[in-house]
Amino acid sequence: MKKDEVPQDLSSLGKITKEVCYATDNTGKYVTELSSGWEVKIKALDVAWNDIEKRIESAKEQVLNNHASPLLFFMEYRLMDIGILADYTGFWKWQIKRHLKPKVFNHLSDKKMQRYAAAFNIKVEDLKNMTLHED
Structure with missing residues (x-):
């Protein structure tokens, strides 16, 4: 070309x-x-972003229905998987899987909550309430 x-x-x-x-x-x-x-790439990116938006909405529904903790929502929102979150927080993958359960998440210490909040670049209160502040 x-x-x-x-x-x-x-x-x-x-x-x-x-x-x-x-x-x-x-x-x-x-x-x-x-x-x-170029147009072809734009269309491909639009399809990918639509898929991501659906995953975020699905995660939000799971949290609201008490099937998952807010960690799932923020992982989807920040385009993270368990491995990436483990690298950011220092938690083992099995610990994060456990923390994805609402009953376990609700009993996490402030120190652990702070590690997650720092990884998602949010406040602990926003993590607990699944609140987003767009900058």
Whole structure:
């Protein structure tokens, strides 16, 4: 693809970042060019984000129905799995699985709650109440 043919279709991520693409210049040499995206990639990202939004909503319902602790909601919201959360908190994976149970979560110490809150970059009270503050 030639340098002037690099797609510049604006997506939601295109407002935040650009992607480096390789293209040929007038002399036929490969050069890098910034692209804000292209239609096919935009559609693929939209599908992925819709899936993520459904997972977040499902997690929220599970918490509200007392089938899971707020950890599940924040894990989905922050795009984390148990392994990633374990790395951030220092808890073992089996401990996090146990803390996903509402009865266990409700009896966690303040120190453990603080570790989770720090991992999600929220306050302990927000963790307990499943409250989001968009910045």
